[in-house]
Amino acid sequence: MPTTNRQLLLQARPAGLLAPGDLQLTESPLPELQQGQALARVKFLSIDPTMRVWMADRDNYLPKIPLGNVMRGFGLAEIAESKNPDFKKGDKVIGLVGLQEYVIITGNESRSFQKVPAIPFISDSAFLGVLGITGLTAYFGMTEIAKPEKGETLVVSAAAGATGSIAGQIGKIHGCRVVGIAGTDDKCKWLTEDLGFDAATNYKHPDWKEKLAAATPQGIDIDFENVGGEIMHAVLDRMNLHGRVVLCGLISGYTSENPALENFATIIVKRLRVQGFLVIDFSARFMDAATQLGKWKMFGKIKDRETMLEGLEKVPEAINMLFAGANTGKLIVKVA
Amino acid sequence: MPTTNRQLLLQARPAGLLAPGDLQLTESPLPELQQGQALARVKFLSIDPTMRVWMADRDNYLPKIPLGNVMRGFGLAEIAESKNPDFKKGDKVIGLVGLQEYVIITGNESRSFQKVPAIPFISDSAFLGVLGITGLTAYFGMTEIAKPEKGETLVVSAAAGATGSIAGQIGKIHGCRVVGIAGTDDKCKWLTEDLGFDAATNYKHPDWKEKLAAATPQGIDIDFENVGGEIMHAVLDRMNLHGRVVLCGLISGYTSENPALENFATIIVKRLRVQGFLVIDFSARFMDAATQLGKWKMFGKIKDRETMLEGLEKVPEAINMLFAGANTGKLIVKVA
Numbered sequence: 001m002p003t004t005n006r007q008l009l010l011q012a013r014p015a016g017l018l019a020p021g022d023l024q025l026t027e028s029p030l031p032e033l034q035q036g037q038a039l040a041r042v043k044f045l046s047i048d049p050t051m052r053v054w055m056a057d058r059d060n061y062l063p064k065i066p067l068g069n070v071m072r073g074f075g076l077a078e079i080a081e082s083k084n085p086d087f088k089k090g091d092k093v094i095g096l097v098g099l100q101e102y103v104i105i106t107g108n109e110s111r112s113f114q115k116v117p118a119i120p121f122i123s124d125s126a127f128l129g130v131l132g133i134t135g136l137t138a139y140f141g142m143t144e145i146a147k148p149e150k151g152e153t154l155v156v157s158a159a160a161g162a163t164g165s166i167a168g169q170i171g172k173i174h175g176c177r178v179v180g181i182a183g184t185d186d187k188c189k190w191l192t193e194d195l196g197f198d199a200a201t202n203y204k205h206p207d208w209k210e211k212l213a214a215a216t217p218q219g220i221d222i223d224f225e226n227v228g229g230e231i232m233h234a235v236l237d238r239m240n241l242h243g244r245v246v247l248c249g250l251i252s253g254y255t256s257e258n259p260a261l262e263n264f265a266t267i268i269v270k271r272l273r274v275q276g277f278l279v280i281d282f283s284a285r286f287m288d289a290a291t292q293l294g295k296w297k298m299f300g301k302i303k304d305r306e307t308m309l310e311g312l313e314k315v316p317e318a319i320n321m322l323f324a325g326a327n328t329g330k331l332i333v334k335v336a
Numbered sequence: 337m338p339t340t341n342r343q344l345l346l347q348a349r350p351a352g353l354l355a356p357g358d359l360q361l362t363e364s365p366l367p368e369l370q371q372g373q374a375l376a377r378v379k380f381l382s383i384d385p386t387m388r389v390w391m392a393d394r395d396n397y398l399p400k401i402p403l404g405n406v407m408r409g410f411g412l413a414e415i416a417e418s419k420n421p422d423f424k425k426g427d428k429v430i431g432l433v434g435l436q437e438y439v440i441i442t443g444n445e446s447r448s449f450q451k452v453p454a455i456p457f458i459s460d461s462a463f464l465g466v467l468g469i470t471g472l473t474a475y476f477g478m479t480e481i482a483k484p485e486k487g488e489t490l491v492v493s494a495a496a497g498a499t500g501s502i503a504g505q506i507g508k509i510h511g512c513r514v515v516g517i518a519g520t521d522d523k524c525k526w527l528t529e530d531l532g533f534d535a536a537t538n539y540k541h542p543d544w545k546e547k548l549a550a551a552t553p554q555g556i557d558i559d560f561e562n563v564g565g566e567i568m569h570a571v572l573d574r575m576n577l578h579g580r581v582v583l584c585g586l587i588s589g590y591t592s593e594n595p596a597l598e599n600f601a602t603i604i605v606k607r608l609r610v611q612g613f614l615v616i617d618f619s620a621r622f623m624d625a626a627t628q629l630g631k632w633k634m635f636g637k638i639k640d641r642e643t644m645l646e647g648l649e650k651v652p653e654a655i656n657m658l659f660a661g662a663n664t665g666k667l668i669v670k671v672a
Contacts, residue, residue: 261600
């Protein structure tokens, strides 16, 4: 059994992007396992924009993390040793494992860790991506909030990201015209050529708003919004009356303290419904949704991609990659 | 028959508040009435925040007004002469009469003017206020968008205004705890002592946010938002999870080009539904709604107040009064 654990502690709250030392790698002894506990080795960490929100000095939808504590993180771990009847060695679980190599699961917490089944052709890491939080976010955002109808025009921002790429494909399954907004030509090519988006526009080109207009000749009925700021502004300008905005994320604002939306009055003028949502509200239905996503994946209706880094020490770099748009699809750090 | 008309023309688009000369008073000859036309004398003009939005150099929910044209305005007029079988002398109509003393209603436009009935104890001007656009806005915003349930906490901003004062009273009829935000102690007193609001807070007092918190011990379920900006910011901070924001107006931003909302991410964190709406979408049901409002008014369930100025030339001053919060209840200019 291992006797030491490597952990990333939150030592300082970042201003803007993460700076060296905000998350500090330390080694600490692993305490002996108590009755009712299980020790799990973290295999993969899910790198998500929300982690930046968690670092702030305020409670959010989860309580703030005290400085000096292990940084919160979602991941997949494999049970290495168990004194808890709910888990046996070799079981794989997903949950808030924390940014560390080992996590001790105590009896009380055990319900927040979910065992993942072994499914042919489905990799473990898929349970962090297409079948995990980001895939489920796309699933519930589309099916429960957007409720797309055939023939409607859906625009997805951060469309080549882990959530956006799945949301757009679910839009295609529902018969929408789907237009993605992404930050490189390669990402746009991936969206249209591999994922079946009807069009994609690179917001770093100066004429991208004209291209967005050309790609949405009937206006926009649904905005699956992951970015906020100037990109959301441009999408709202093309929304149809009575359109819906699925407010999933505002990544453009997470590294500043006040993500603002400037053309807010458009919501009145166009009678838009802006619905904020968090996937955790749908947790009772995660299994059903993951099963549906798994079927779509197996039948080729949904494709996914991962960007993977190796080593716990790469996590700060990986988080900053999100805000630079340096990943395509799900960003994961392989720990073990 | 009159041969001249006095009109307010939109000569310049205001930056911020209206400046002298933005609306210019002119006299022009009244053309002779053609077959199918009716001449109506404007009695009352409804002064509403949306007029400032109409003055901007862009199409909105209505097309922009070309410079040099008669400024758009809603009001009540009395038919003075008619060559149209739909109208007879003495009929009173409401509609977009324009900021002028006389309006010629042509056959094509006649459907956009609605005759108002003579009802005992109901003044003509009530058809611009409690039974008119602002009352109807409150009615549909509350019953169709907010859908309040008994025991919920409703906060109304610009609560002593024409729409807010009615919205809050409809909240009381539905069994809500109703808290108003207004800009003078007198208005707050009117809300609690005359209109039955449970509490009211004056946002010009430095400790108003603490008072808002004290007045909403169970948090806020519904925000009937008329103001935006810093006031909306403070209300969102006290919203309960899954709360609803009825986005009725953003008066704090109408005199700037970009009304921004700073704590936009709160909509995600609290999973809020923000629904923009315009009363014109419910025009097919105006008569039913006005009947209900009339009943409530007659039975004392809803009280209203008017602030009235006299003379067409007072319109620019009246519009600016709205943005200074100088009116209580419905602001009206009596023309004839």
